[in-house]
Amino acid sequence: MNTVNGGISFWYAQEGTPAAREPLPGDTTADVCIVGGGYTGLWTAYYLKKAVPFLNIIVLEGHFCGYGASGRNGGWLYNGIAGRDRYAKAHGHEAAVRLQQAMNATVTEVIETAAAEGIDADVHRGGVLEVARTPAQLDRLKAYHSVEVAFGETDRRLLGARETAERVRVTGAVGSTWTPHGARIHPVKLVKGLAATVEALGVTIHEGTPVTGIEPKHAVTPYGTVRAPYVLRCTEGFTAGIKGHRRTWLPMNSSMIVTDPLSPSDWDDLGWTGRETLGDMAHAYMYAQRTADDRIALGGRGIPYRYGSRTDNDGRTQPATVDALREVLIRMFPRLAGTGIAHAWSGVLGVPRDWCATVTLDRSTGLGWAGGYVGSGVATANLAARTLRDLIQQDSGQSGPTDLTTLPWVNHKVRPWEPEPLRWLGVRTLYAAYRAADRREATAHTPTTDRVAALADRVSGRH
Numbered sequence: 001m002n003t004v005n006g007g008i009s010f011w012y013a014q015e016g017t018p019a020a021r022e023p024l025p026g027d028t029t030a031d032v033c034i035v036g037g038g039y040t041g042l043w044t045a046y047y048l049k050k051a052v053p054f055l056n057i058i059v060l061e062g063h064f065c066g067y068g069a070s071g072r073n074g075g076w077l078y079n080g081i082a083g084r085d086r087y088a089k090a091h092g093h094e095a096a097v098r099l100q101q102a103m104n105a106t107v108t109e110v111i112e113t114a115a116a117e118g119i120d121a122d123v124h125r126g127g128v129l130e131v132a133r134t135p136a137q138l139d140r141l142k143a144y145h146s147v148e149v150a151f152g153e154t155d156r157r158l159l160g161a162r163e164t165a166e167r168v169r170v171t172g173a174v175g176s177t178w179t180p181h182g183a184r185i186h187p188v189k190l191v192k193g194l195a196a197t198v199e200a201l202g203v204t205i206h207e208g209t210p211v212t213g214i215e216p217k218h219a220v221t222p223y224g225t226v227r228a229p230y231v232l233r234c235t236e237g238f239t240a241g242i243k244g245h246r247r248t249w250l251p252m253n254s255s256m257i258v259t260d261p262l263s264p265s266d267w268d269d270l271g272w273t274g275r276e277t278l279g280d281m282a283h284a285y286m287y288a289q290r291t292a293d294d295r296i297a298l299g300g301r302g303i304p305y306r307y308g309s310r311t312d313n314d315g316r317t318q319p320a321t322v323d324a325l326r327e328v329l330i331r332m333f334p335r336l337a338g339t340g341i342a343h344a345w346s347g348v349l350g351v352p353r354d355w356c357a358t359v360t361l362d363r364s365t366g367l368g369w370a371g372g373y374v375g376s377g378v379a380t381a382n383l384a385a386r387t388l389r390d391l392i393q394q395d396s397g398q399s400g401p402t403d404l405t406t407l408p409w410v411n412h413k414v415r416p417w418e419p420e421p422l423r424w425l426g427v428r429t430l431y432a433a434y435r436a437a438d439r440r441e442a443t444a445h446t447p448t449t450d451r452v453a454a455l456a457d458r459v460s461g462r463h
């Protein structure tokens, strides 16, 4: 089988890697310096420039805009945010409901803003469908559904096996939950369009410019230093590579495969006419989308973590991971056993020790950051960006607190990860536990979540 492996991602293979923008030419100054040209950095530049057009904003990107997770993800633009339930415990249910409502609105905000700026990112708003394929998964699905409804998602629906099959015929699906707060996107079309949009607004982007140190009021690169009252770290899964941040957010790998385009008769059999983003309730869960050109792109965890917080080599993933993802695909859709896998790749997520996404501006130093989104950053990055805009406007005396600056994830502090080798051993053990639990649940036919998986959740800080 001729599967391309790496090359950043299939999305880039389709769209072409962009011509590089000029690196930083030497020492300079700015009003705001943003480190990282993914969704977080670019949306932040966008909203700041729109709010205060005369701001001098510089984005420093180590490779090219969209090199990271923003150019490699599964294209689920949806309303999930890492840490909501923990924020509910710490700040109360109402505060977490406000956070959830802000996320629901963010899905619409991204769609409408992209359209207003003329960015065609293959958006299809079919909602999110998550299926259960074992009794234990169904039990978790029902509990998950009730929790989401309690957080104000009154438009979410619980579907039985037949109604699920009417949407997508996933073999063995015994039920599902569907929410309208989600859309399928083409990740690279969005990030490329965003970079072009902010540049047209007058934001300066320097690519091929790795930042080696972020200090109050300046960012250091091999080509010079940018001095700015505000320096924002938007580096997500690559954060461990910056001096002083080795233990801040753990770089967790996620890998994807994409099939060749499926035939009309395959689609007749599978359904999926609503083009919902599709996930499951396994502990080592999968996520998928039907692409605009009628392929299935499907992702999940491969080797979750590399020793010493190393990141991948331009998106290459392990052959064993490609096989494992293909098996997931075929278990769900057995008729695709002979379908070619066109491309496989991987990328890194940022995982905080307590699995809670955060957005912060330290008013004493002017340093800001946003991330730790785990696997839910496509929409969350937009909410983070608008929040960073409001925090900077508040700090510089242009406005007071807003609905966004008072959300419970703002200025949240989290302890660092353990040093190696504990970090490596911990994550390896966690994912081995999840995979084993999925296998046991698949054969047990009891509706109870495997005890080892529940324990792994608690020990890892995930729940």
Ligand SMILES: Cc1cc2nc3c(=O)[nH]c(=O)nc-3n(C[C@H](O)[C@H](O)[C@H](O)COP(=O)(O)OP(=O)(O)OC[C@H]3O[C@@H](n4cnc5c(N)ncnc54)[C@H](O)[C@@H]3O)c2cc1C
Pocket: 035, 036, 037, 038, 039, 040, 041, 060, 061, 062, 063, 064, 065, 066, 067, 068, 069, 070, 071, 072, 073, 074, 075, 076, 077, 078, 209, 210, 211, 212, 234, 235, 236, 237, 238, 239, 241, 242, 253, 254, 255, 256, 287, 299, 346, 347, 348, 349, 370, 371, 373, 374, 375, 376, 377, 378, 379, 380, 381
């Ligand atoms: C395979 C995969 C699938 C995913 N699927 C989904 C999904 O379907 N839905 C969802 O909601 N989320 C998903 N995610 C997560 C989501 O893609 C990310 O949370 C989101 O893109 C993060 O955006 P970001 O801008 O914060 O980080 P990134 O996109 O990673 O951008 C960080 C940028 O910073 C640059 N950088 C890093 N260090 C430096 C430095 N020292 N100097 C200069 N530049 C630097 C990098 O080159 C990179 O371009 C997925 C992630 C992966 C990897």
